[in-house]
Amino acid sequence: MGKTLFDKVWDSHVVDRIKDGPDILYIDKHLIHEVTSPQAFSELKNRNIPVFRPNQIVATADHNVPTLNQHLPIQDALSRKQVAQLNENCVEHGIELYGLGHPYQGIVHVIGPELGITQPGMTMVCGDSHTSTHGAFGSIAFGIGTSQVAQVFASQCLLVDKPKSMRITVNGQLSPGVHPKDVVLYIIAQLGTDAGTGHFVEFAGSVFEQMSMEGRMTVCNMSIEMGARGGMIAPDETTYSYVKGKEFAPTGVKLDQKIAYWKTLPSDNDAQFDQEYRFEASNIRPMVTYGTNPGMGIGIGETIPNESGASFEKSLSYMGFKKGDSLENLPINYVFIGSCTNSRIEDFRAASEYIKGKQKAPNVHALIVPGSQQVAKQIEEEGLKDVFEAAGFEIRQAGCSACLAMNEDKIPAGEYCVSTSNRNFEGRQGPGARTILASPITAAAAAVEGKIVDCTQI
């Protein structure tokens, strides 16, 4: 029987299989940030264990950093301490750090790919669930808890049970104005937030084959929101040409050898998956969420379904919606274009294309937060900054920002925010904040119109 992409990468990283227990899985790259690493470093210290392979770790500060005046000391004392602690730990253990002020700093899932750290066929982990993003390259990438961060520090390995495999195929042609974000919101709305539990998902079919790397990252980023351990897309020419020339990517003969290996990775024709789903591209419309989990999504213009249950009711009352409502023309006050889901250059290009020559609505606060210093630089060089500023958008510095309301970027209670991030949980963007997840184009259109509109209809 043939092997899946997932099998091939997993099996080549198994150091040993424990009888009646998990596999010892070797980890090629370990990304760390300030929030989930300090306790892991202290764990090591308490046990007097050194970091085993510091050269395979890359650190950045993203979750807890301000997005204004990054050259000044961080004002919040606890945040400042956490970021300072990361610096100290990295120096002490000889770990490469792209901290605040470094030209490579940014959201950990944006900088990995853009620096060429992320490559096909690798195993990668980070103490952050959206590590699944890196699966867009055909690598096995997944989020881990802090105890596991300590395990990887100590041994460059993890004890894990091999997940099951799932394939989601989307064939056909997407309608103009339908973004990769809409594709993944559609899939989660169809399958629910726990459909992927215990599985690694491979996204296959013509829609993903034709998608840019940025789009593939958006899709794999949100695979965790359907409960999966991670998502993957088979590497192809699009992948190779993205990786090629990046700072830490292989070059010359090395690259040729790698590409020859990467070509062997796609799932064999006779590979079997534990679970399969198929969707048709033409059914996918621009999506928005109306509830407090990412599976509560509908096409703009569709109405909120008539479901029952205490959780459903609670969710609607938090959001201030009723069954049967449509979100089309709903007035909104905040727009956030950023987060590891949609803060890459392609996302800002798409948004600026829509915004060019227009003005944001007077009642809307529109925030543009690039995923990394490099993206920020590109925004400036490509002239997108001028477009955003002329339209009245506020451009911030790189970080997680209003995606999780851990720093000072928060949405006030009761306000609607059209957000390109990945989670619409209660209070995620600030206590009482109401998040509506959408694509960068839908967010841009909402900022300009002051309400939710279907940009494919304009």
Place this chain on the structure above:
Amino acid sequence: MEKFEKLNTQAVPLNIENVDTDQIIPARFLKATDRNGFGDNLFRDWRYDSNNQPIEEFVLNNPDFSGKILVAGNNFGCGSSREHAAWALTDYGFKVVISSFFADIFKGNALNNGLLPIQVSPEVLANIFEVLEENPKASFVVDLKAQKLLVENIELEIDFEINNYKKTCLLNGYDDIDYLVSQKEKIGQFENLKNA
């Protein structure tokens, strides 16, 4: 990690589905650099209003309920990988969470911190919620060695599943790091082969 001993305790019902890690411990409380003290902010935004006053209706503020078991609705612990969620629960004093379904990463994090997730069928879960509604002081026994959960008032005995390796770890109070560090030689050999 502490050894997991046989428990004889009461339970706190949280009859809500899809409780995500942002509810268990909101992100704004993740700035600490050690593991302690997260229990104070467990379910913070359900437990306290914006003036930091306890919200009476929330179950943790209800003096009728106490004990080392949290009984929660389906799909508990979804959302982020933050282990702070498990720390908040253990720091508060919970040793066991019962639900009809747990999110993957949460389950792993719980086990790594000596917090036992017990998965039961939706029917059994509904049953337990009913028992607690009628009798908040209902008593429970958790016997990890025998993999049994006992609801004494209704003499309900449930066998639960747990990975054998994890069970041994919990019972003996040792964890994955100890094991992995003992395997370094093998890991080094693997690296040599891989880079050859």
